[in-house]
Amino acid sequence: MAENTLRGRALSATDAGTSPRARRAATVALEHVSKRFGDRADGQLAVDDLDLFVPAGATCVLVGPSGCGKTTTLRMVNRLIEPSGGRILIDGAPIAGRDPTELRRGIGYVIQQVGLFPHQTIAENVEVVPRLLGWPAARRRERVEELLRLVGLDPARHLRRYPAELSGGERQRVGVARALAADPPLLLMDEPFGAVDPIVRARLQEELLRLQRELGKTILFVTHDIDEAIRMGDLVAVMRQGGTLAQFAPPAELLARPASDFVARFVGTDRALKRLTLRRVGELTPASVPLAVAGEPVGAGRARAGSGAPGRLLLVDREGHAVGWLDARGLPDDRPADVAAAQPPTPLLQPETTLRDALSLLLDAAGSPGIVVDGAGRPMGLVTVEAITAALQDVDGDAGPDTRQAPPGGPSDPSARRDAPGAMDGDRGRPAAGTPLPGG
Amino acid sequence: MELLAQVLAWFGDPAHWQGTDGIPTRVLEHVEASGLSVLVAATLALPLGLAVGHTGRGAFLVGSIANLGRALPSFALLLMLIPIAVNLRLDFSTWPILGAMVLLAIPPMLTNAYAGIRAVDRDLVEAARGMGLSGLQVLLRLELPLATPVIVTGARLAAVQVVATYTLGAVAGGGGLGRYIYDGFATQDTARMVAGATLVALLAIATDVAFGGVARLTAPRGATARRSLAPPAGEPGAA
Numbered sequence: 001m002a003e004n005t006l007r008g009r010a011l012s013a014t015d016a017g018t019s020p021r022a023r024r025a026a027t028v029a030l031e032h033v034s035k036r037f038g039d040r041a042d043g044q045l046a047v048d049d050l051d052l053f054v055p056a057g058a059t060c061v062l063v064g065p066s067g068c069g070k071t072t073t074l075r076m077v078n079r080l081i082e083p084s085g086g087r088i089l090i091d092g093a094p095i096a097g098r099d100p101t102e103l104r105r106g107i108g109y110v111i112q113q114v115g116l117f118p119h120q121t122i123a124e125n126v127e128v129v130p131r132l133l134g135w136p137a138a139r140r141r142e143r144v145e146e147l148l149r150l151v152g153l154d155p156a157r158h159l160r161r162y163p164a165e166l167s168g169g170e171r172q173r174v175g176v177a178r179a180l181a182a183d184p185p186l187l188l189m190d191e192p193f194g195a196v197d198p199i200v201r202a203r204l205q206e207e208l209l210r211l212q213r214e215l216g217k218t219i220l221f222v223t224h225d226i227d228e229a230i231r232m233g234d235l236v237a238v239m240r241q242g243g244t245l246a247q248f249a250p251p252a253e254l255l256a257r258p259a260s261d262f263v264a265r266f267v268g269t270d271r272a273l274k275r276l277t278l279r280r281v282g283e284l285t286p287a288s289v290p291l292a293v294a295g296e297p298v299g300a301g302r303a304r305a306g307s308g309a310p311g312r313l314l315l316v317d318r319e320g321h322a323v324g325w326l327d328a329r330g331l332p333d334d335r336p337a338d339v340a341a342a343q344p345p346t347p348l349l350q351p352e353t354t355l356r357d358a359l360s361l362l363l364d365a366a367g368s369p370g371i372v373v374d375g376a377g378r379p380m381g382l383v384t385v386e387a388i389t390a391a392l393q394d395v396d397g398d399a400g401p402d403t404r405q406a407p408p409g410g411p412s413d414p415s416a417r418r419d420a421p422g423a424m425d426g427d428r429g430r431p432a433a434g435t436p437l438p439g440g
Numbered sequence: 441m442e443l444l445a446q447v448l449a450w451f452g453d454p455a456h457w458q459g460t461d462g463i464p465t466r467v468l469e470h471v472e473a474s475g476l477s478v479l480v481a482a483t484l485a486l487p488l489g490l491a492v493g494h495t496g497r498g499a500f501l502v503g504s505i506a507n508l509g510r511a512l513p514s515f516a517l518l519l520m521l522i523p524i525a526v527n528l529r530l531d532f533s534t535w536p537i538l539g540a541m542v543l544l545a546i547p548p549m550l551t552n553a554y555a556g557i558r559a560v561d562r563d564l565v566e567a568a569r570g571m572g573l574s575g576l577q578v579l580l581r582l583e584l585p586l587a588t589p590v591i592v593t594g595a596r597l598a599a600v601q602v603v604a605t606y607t608l609g610a611v612a613g614g615g616g617l618g619r620y621i622y623d624g625f626a627t628q629d630t631a632r633m634v635a636g637a638t639l640v641a642l643l644a645i646a647t648d649v650a651f652g653g654v655a656r657l658t659a660p661r662g663a664t665a666r667r668s669l670a671p672p673a674g675e676p677g678a679a
Contacts, residue, residue: 075570080566104570104572109567109571111567113561113563114567115566115570116567117568117582118586119661119662132573162661163662188570
């Protein structure tokens with residue numbers, strides 16, 4: 001899966017097993033799980049013979065239209081709902097025999113409405129589970145401050161406040177901190193960002209991805225928003241009405257090869273554009289760009305450009321920062337390159353710019369190539385519309401016949417799907433050095 | 441105007457401020473009996489209301505008890521309980537009125553305890569359960585604190601009603617402020633009757649004010665809890 005490797009967010013199950021941090025992540029397996037509401041055998045089927053395997057440290061997004069059973073599925077994992085059939089295993093052990101409250105204390109739970117206790121301070125809210133687990137006060141206090149910092153809140157400002165005094169985004173951060181309090185190996189998130197505005201949602205998504213890179217938890221994440229699913233998931237389980245699994249695959253595969261018309265419709269006709277959101281400019285090999293240094297003769301730039309003798313040179317200042325395009329046609333070789341004569345250096349792209357944003361900028365600039373600059377503004381090369389479309393073709397071309405793809409209409413062979421995550425490569429599950437979070 | 445002067449004169453008479461029929465004694469009797477009735481009713485109504493609210497089972501029972509309690513006038517209850525007390529050889533000037541007062545106080549406390557718990561946001565309860573709080577922990581740490589304003593309102597209603605209605609005890613020969621009204625009526629002493637009614641009214645108002653203080657002291661902190669869960673004072677939770 002070249003696309004996933006490039007994305008840098010994929011993971012391997014073996015990787016996760018050997019990393020010390022990732023050992024705090026749990027595998028989750030659903031085997032022939034079904035849920036029928038109502039006592040009678042002909043009651044409404046909410047989840048129908050669902051098989052899923054989520055490797056340790058992976059984020060698995062359950063996505064689908066209303067009534068597809070995604071939330072029901074999530075709530076069966078912490079036994080807020082009991083399955084009617086099949087079994088659920090966490091780290092290989094069936095959860096059916098465990099005490100529900102004890103089980104839940106080991107699983108972080110975040111819901112859309114956040115559910116902070118309004119009569120308790122932020123500190124008291126975050127330490128609910130540690131208190132249930134009997135942690136001493138000093139350890140709880142330390143943990144609360146650490147967690148608030150982790151989710152980007154200032155402990156000094158927020159510890160003693162009440163939920164009503166916080167904004168929606170801040171409350172949702174506290175909700176995440178609370179779910180992480182006892183360092184659970186598994187997080188269940190039920191539309192956690194569904195109730196905040198789009199700008200805050202994008203920021204919270206970004207921060208959860210950052211957190212997840214640090215913590216490497218296993219996350220089951222429910223959403224009805226396919227864009228959120230693609231953004232957040234290492235694996236996406238698309239569910240359809242009646243509680244069947246329509247496809248279970250990494251996002252790139254889901255977009256490149258939807259398993260059925262239903263999945264294709266659900267991911268949308270713009271799935272090629274969505275695939276571009278999974279890739280970044282830095283993953284492309286930028287074309288070299290002829291440079292002219294401000295003040296130096298134009299001929300020096302032409303010489304560097306070589307035989308192509310291009311019409312335009314990219315003008316850089318003495319520190320190497322891109323300052324503009326210089327139209328070199330008709331300029332004598334000995335003329336010093338002049339900043340005043342240059343056109344603005346647009347469009348500028350950063351390595352972390354998504355290909356979708358890059359394409360948009362390039363289209364805006366009427367097809368002019370984009371200048372990829374590093375963090376200091378020094379040019380690294382050029383990216384063209386053609387290079388971006390070629391990047392998409394690449395993946396389609398080399399993927400070949402796909403045995404991991406679930407057959408349409410609800411796959412029944414769990415082993416085939418279980419292979420999927422292990423077949424990916426990448427560095428997910430390896431934490432950044434020196435991450436916080438002491439023992440749980 | 442003449443009556444007002446007579447009532448003021450009645451209050452001004454030092455003889456009315458001492459002895460077993462003096463104002464302090466009667467007020468104390470009234471407060472003691474009312475307080476006892478409300479306490480007994482609370483020990484019966486609150487656990488039942490909390491349990492039904494928490495489990496969601498037995499709402500019909502709560503509704504039936506509340507409606508029955510509201511439909512039965514205290515005076516009728518008192519008259520029904522007197523022969524029972526006589527049969528059981530109990531003091532019929534004390535027990536029947538206490539029984540009637542307990543039955544009067546149960547409905548508002550029961551319905552408010554139930555409604556207060558049910559009014560707690562189900563998402564909060566769901567989040568609490570999902571974090572691993574046991575049923576009892578959900579009730580004690582989440583539902584009860586958040587329902588406190590509604591529960592206190594129920595107790596406030598019950599207490600004010602009992603203080604006002606305990607006056608009936610005098611009919612059966614009991615003490616309390618009802619004595620002034622009943623005896624004043626019997627002896628055609630209008631000033632005494634009006635003075636008794638005034639004292640009952642004042643005591644009822646004092647009770648309401650006192651419970652207002654309790655409500656402020658026990659309200660959960662955190663602004664939304666207070667805003668969203670406390671109904672306006674004096675308004676019971678929906679039955």
